[in-house]
Amino acid sequence: MANSYDLIVIGAGPGGYIAAIRGAQLGMKVAIVEREHMAGICSNWGCIPTKALLRSAEVYSHMEHAASYGLNAGNYSADITAVVQRSRGIAGQMNNGVQFLMKKNKVDIIWGEAKLTKPGEIVVGKITKKPVEPQHPPPKNTLGEGTYTAKNIIVATGARPRVLPGIEPDSDRIWTYFEAMIPRTMPKSLAIMGSGAIGIEFASFYRTFGVEVTVIELLPQILPVEDAEIAEHVRKRLEKRGIKFLTDAKVTRVDKTATSVTAHIELKGGGTQQITANHLISAVGVQCNTENLGLEGLGVKLERGAIVTDGFGRTNVAGVWAIGDVAGPPMLAHKAEHEAVVTVETIAGLHVHALDKSKVPGCTYCDPQVASVGMTEAKARETGREIKVGKFPFIGNGKAIALGEPEGLVKTIFDAKTGELIGAHLVGAEVTELIQGFVVAMNLETTEEDLIHTIFPHPTLSETMKESVLAAYGRALNV
Amino acid sequence: MPINITMPALSPTMEEGTLAKWHVKEGDTVSSGDVIAEIETDKATMEVEAVDEGKIGKIVVAEGTENVKVNAVIAVLLQDGESADAAPAPTPAPKAAAPEPAPKAEAAATAEAGGLMRENSATQAGAASSSASSSASSSASAKAEAPSNGSDRTFASPLARRLAKDANIEISTIPGSGPHGRVVKADVEAAKSGKGATKAAQAPTPASPGGATLAAGMTKAQVLGLYPEDSYALIPNDGMRKTVAARLTEAKQTVPHFYLTLDCRIDALMEAREQLNAAAAVKDGKPAYKLSVNDFVMKAWAHALIKVPAANATWAGDAILLHKHADVAVAVAVPGGLFTPVVRSCETKSLRQISEEVKDLAGRARNKKLAPHEYQGGSTAVSNLGMFGIKHFAAVINPPHGTILAVGAGEERVYADKGQVKIGQFMTVTLSCDHRSVDGALGAELLAAFKAIVETPIMMLA
Numbered sequence: 003m004a005n006s007y008d009l010i011v012i013g014a015g016p017g018g019y020i021a022a023i024r025g026a027q028l029g030m031k032v033a034i035v036e037r038e039h040m041a042g043i044c045s046n047w048g049c050i051p052t053k054a055l056l057r058s059a060e061v062y063s064h065m066e067h068a069a070s071y072g073l074n075a076g077n078y079s080a081d082i083t084a085v086v087q088r089s090r091g092i093a094g095q096m097n098n099g100v101q102f103l104m105k106k107n108k109v110d111i112i113w114g115e116a117k118l119t120k121p122g123e124i125v126v127g128k129i130t131k132k133p134v135e136p137q138h139p140p141p142k143n144t145l146g147e148g149t150y151t152a153k154n155i156i157v158a159t160g161a162r163p164r165v166l167p168g169i170e171p172d173s174d175r176i177w178t179y180f181e182a183m184i185p186r187t188m189p190k191s192l193a194i195m196g197s198g199a200i201g202i203e204f205a206s207f208y209r210t211f212g213v214e215v216t217v218i219e220l221l222p223q224i225l226p227v228e229d230a231e232i233a234e235h236v237r238k239r240l241e242k243r244g245i246k247f248l249t250d251a252k253v254t255r256v257d258k259t260a261t262s263v264t265a266h267i268e269l270k271g272g273g274t275q276q277i278t279a280n281h282l283i284s285a286v287g288v289q290c291n292t293e294n295l296g297l298e299g300l301g302v303k304l305e306r307g308a309i310v311t312d313g314f315g316r317t318n319v320a321g322v323w324a325i326g327d328v329a330g331p332p333m334l335a336h337k338a339e340h341e342a343v344v345t346v347e348t349i350a351g352l353h354v355h356a357l358d359k360s361k362v363p364g365c366t367y368c369d370p371q372v373a374s375v376g377m378t379e380a381k382a383r384e385t386g387r388e389i390k391v392g393k394f395p396f397i398g399n400g401k402a403i404a405l406g407e408p409e410g411l412v413k414t415i416f417d418a419k420t421g422e423l424i425g426a427h428l429v430g431a432e433v434t435e436l437i438q439g440f441v442v443a444m445n446l447e448t449t450e451e452d453l454i455h456t457i458f459p460h461p462t463l464s465e466t467m468k469e470s471v472l473a474a475y476g477r478a479l480n481v
Numbered sequence: 482m483p484i485n486i487t488m489p490a491l492s493p494t495m496e497e498g499t500l501a502k503w504h505v506k507e508g509d510t511v512s513s514g515d516v517i518a519e520i521e522t523d524k525a526t527m528e529v530e531a532v533d534e535g536k537i538g539k540i541v542v543a544e545g546t547e548n549v550k551v552n553a554v555i556a557v558l559l560q561d562g563e564s565a566d567a568a569p570a571p572t573p574a575p576k577a578a579a580p581e582p583a584p585k586a587e588a589a590a591t592a593e594a595g596g597l598m599r600e601n602s603a604t605q606a607g608a609a610s611s612s613a614s615s616s617a618s619s620s621a622s623a624k625a626e627a628p629s630n631g632s633d634r635t636f637a638s639p640l641a642r643r644l645a646k647d648a649n650i651e652i653s654t655i656p657g658s659g660p661h662g663r664v665v666k667a668d669v670e671a672a673k674s675g676k677g678a679t680k681a682a683q684a685p686t687p688a689s690p691g692g693a694t695l696a697a698g699m700t701k702a703q704v705l706g707l708y709p710e711d712s713y714a715l716i717p718n719d720g721m722r723k724t725v726a727a728r729l730t731e732a733k734q735t736v737p738h739f740y741l742t743l744d745c746r747i748d749a750l751m752e753a754r755e756q757l758n759a760a761a762a763v764k765d766g767k768p769a770y771k772l773s774v775n776d777f778v779m780k781a782w783a784h785a786l787i788k789v790p791a792a793n794a795t796w797a798g799d800a801i802l803l804h805k806h807a808d809v810a811v812a813v814a815v816p817g818g819l820f821t822p823v824v825r826s827c828e829t830k831s832l833r834q835i836s837e838e839v840k841d842l843a844g845r846a847r848n849k850k851l852a853p854h855e856y857q858g859g860s861t862a863v864s865n866l867g868m869f870g871i872k873h874f875a876a877v878i879n880p881p882h883g884t885i886l887a888v889g890a891g892e893e894r895v896y897a898d899k900g901q902v903k904i905g906q907f908m909t910v911t912l913s914c915d916h917r918s919v920d921g922a923l924g925a926e927l928l929a930a931f932k933a934i935v936e937t938p939i940m941m942l943a
């Protein structure tokens with residue numbers, strides 16, 4: 003039957019398109035349904051375009067500091083329109099890339115809005131969601147509305163900005179990440195509600211170009227999921243760069259004028275405060291896209307807004323699987339991708355281990371960068387086990403000094419009894435590229451011994467990783 | 482474009498198999514669903530179905546070829562209007578078998594998902610290959626592949642090694658569930674908690690858990706060297722032969738056997754059998770059933786096991802399983818080997834049910850059409866060589882069974898009764914026990930219970 007597949011994936015984000023490719027690799031007949039943008043939030047409005055923006059900020063910052071490297075950058079300035087254009091161009095390139103990958107892997111693209119009607123069947127209908135502008139042109143040669151069947155259906159519909167009542171984004175004064183990614187002019191001042199990765203990345207980006215930035219966080223710690231010591235390090239450095247932080251602070255109400263927005267803030271310790279800025283970025287997390295998918299009709303179980311799965315992508319309804327943001331935290335593209343592979347391989351009957359959430363790294367690409375995997379020190383202590391903690395500062399690393407990046411910290415946490423690496427937390431230059439060493443180590447279940455016997459190249463920032471391990475065992479060499 | 486038909490994987494761990502038979506020849510037209518070939522592994526023979534329609538352009542791997550690597554091209558299917566010349570010319574098998582060192586699992590999946598297999602046969606066969614390689618889990622069978630490259634190195638993560646050392650567990654005894662059977666933390670933890678299977682020694686290479694190295698036996702070259710070249714016919718061992726050899730070597734080398742023999746008087750049993758068979762309704766000139774002595778033995782044996790539950794046991798490393806039902810396997814000789822399909826909950830079944838079930842299982846065993854779940858598990862077995870006139874023999878336990886009952890021929894014998902010489906019908910049975918789970922007295926109790934039932938068959942009604 004023409005409309006019948008081995009596997010249908012709903013949503014072409016990093017979860018969905020990877021699932022489609024893996025399915026095709028395993029010989030399945032696969033279709034993917036998308037209603038807005040191939041490659042999903044990640045490539046169009048998430049990971050990639052923000053990294054493009056932050057790269058512009060980084061280069062700008064290098065020019066700012068050119069003199070300290072003995073260079074004269076001359077007259078330099080930022081053209082925000084060109085910066086945004088570059089970012090959009092890169093997003094579009096990723097989008098095209100995924101279109102190409104679908105074609106290469108003979109995955110049919112069905113353009114429209116999908117809804118599960120019964121196990122093994124979806125109906126693709128007209129698109130009711132208003133696309134985010136500017137929208138990348140949809141792919142050519144797609145299938146359209148109709149009924150499609152497949153033995154297995156993977157829901158990978160992602161997430162959207164969470165909205166707080168009374169502080170609804172209006173695309174003008176109150177922004178979400180969508181508007182924050184495509185400013186037409188550089189604002190003078192910004193208030194950012196929420197200090198997770200998204201909020202902090204925008205704070206860092208805008209601050210580099212001189213915008214007055216205030217970050218308002220409900221919890222006592224910024225980057226609340228990170229290790230407390232690392233978060234404190236980031237806060238100090240961002241404050242040094244001129245970003246203001248209000249923690250233990252709750253936005254209760256906003257007033258808007260034509261050119262500004264005022265956030266009324268309640269402080270936990272008592273007292274109130276008002277912050278007025280050109281725009282407020284609402285970065286209070288994301289909400290899963292579970293609506294109008296027919297999930298209720300099939301009885302698919304949700305918990306805290308996310309589809310409940312078993313580590314292999316299985317929902318409580320046979321034949322219906324869920325991956326990526328819609329299947330709950332950590333809401334990260336690489337988690338979505340790995341979940342996709344695990345799930346498709348499970349469908350194919352291959353022996354795989356369930357996704358281990360304790361081994362999913364997390365990165366924030368602000369300046370300074372933050373990267374981590376595994377338990378924070380506080381979490382590790384909470385488990386009651388005996389731990390060993392090693393710390394090594396960038397100042398003890400020759401490459402860091404040569405780069406002009408002497409501030410940074412690598413912290414490693416080991417189970418004292420077994421030598422198992424249970425957490426690694428890094429802040430400083432390029433740490434988002436370093437963390438993977440620890441992730442591989444953890445995944446291969448190395449102990450401190452193997453890491454100590456591993457040779458790290460000199461001079462590299464990676465030597466700080468080994469020194470941190472040595473430090474956990476009282477053997478650091480360069481401090 | 483011509484479509485390559487590849488060697489399917491019957492299980493995720495299968496690396497190669499024998500292309501037993503082609504059902505088509507070059508030039509034949511096939512449509513999707515047609516059986517085109519048979520693939521044989523240790524225990525299972527599976528049919529390969531065509532997924533697409535077309536004409537068989539080329540048969541690349543000849544019938545009877547052994548060790549065909551999973552995913553190797555075995556034939557080429559031509560679509561409308563294509564000629565055989567258009568077909569890619571794969572290099573000859575079985576070398577062509579491994580076009581790329583694709584990870585095993587992936588290769589398996591490709592073939593599987595490619596739809597060459599019947600939908601359920603892949604999973605069934607998955608179980609088959611695990612049962613074939615050892616009594617341990619399927620991951621253990623993946624593990625067993627590691628040593629085959631000539632080294633007995635156990636692949637384990639550093640953390641797993643340290644945890645195993647701390648827990649005083651020999652790492653090589655733990656089945657690995659990581660990539661390529663690598664032992665990982667979770668496996669050690671499972672072994673520690675007794676949940677994981679410990680790996681039975683895979684004859685002949687690895688060291689046994691006790692530390693003694695198992696004898697490997699003479700090599701093929703050593704054996705051939707002893708005989709003039711034209712004095713024998715050399716019959717290559719097929720998958721089943723290899724499995725039988727491995728399983729029974731494992732049994733004799735790792736299971737401490739002991740044997741108990743008893744004579745059972747079976748006059749009453751023969752009489753009951755005659756009455757029951759005479760009472761069978763006749764339809765189309767044929768009786769509705771015909772009970773054999775073995776059917777009675779199966780039922781009596783099941784009842785005895787329920788009566789002496791401590792002997793209905795399976796050794797499982799640091800625990801013993803006491804089974805709640807009597808799942809009795811029955812040894813069925815087939816050309817080139819044997820199968821032991823299992824009659825589940827045998828104690829609950831009527832003689833007629835047992836009779837029919839054994840007949841069905843034996844028939845399908847001979848055609849190699851048993852599904853793995855039909856010959857896996859069970860706590861004991863019955864092996865009957867009475868039909869050959871064998872009076873007495875001792876059988877090798879089929880791990881993980883705890884016992885096996887060897888049944889000899891029923892025959893008239895002279896016996897002494899209160900100082901008088903009499904004649905009666907007797908049958909000699911020998912029970913082999915795994916001493917780790919069934920001790921001597923317990924085995925004797927079990928066999929005595931069996932004798933009591935056989936000699937007074939009406940007890941089966943109780």
Ligand SMILES: Cc1cc2nc3c(=O)[nH]c(=O)nc-3n(C[C@H](O)[C@H](O)[C@H](O)COP(=O)(O)OP(=O)(O)OC[C@H]3O[C@@H](n4cnc5c(N)ncnc54)[C@H](O)[C@@H]3O)c2cc1C
Nearest residue numbers: 013015016017042043044048049116160326327333334335
């Ligand atoms: C500003 C920002 C920065 C980020 N930075 C990072 C980062 O640096 N690193 C990182 O790992 N993660 C980052 N993320 C998170 C990352 O983008 C998500 O985790 C990732 O996109 C999740 O992938 P997904 O496939 O689950 O869903 P998505 O990428 O959201 O894709 C879901 C797709 O499903 C489609 N869809 C939804 N409903 C339907 C329907 N009914 N029918 C058809 N199609 C439908 C949507 O149009 C969408 O394309 C960032 C997110 C944001 C917003």
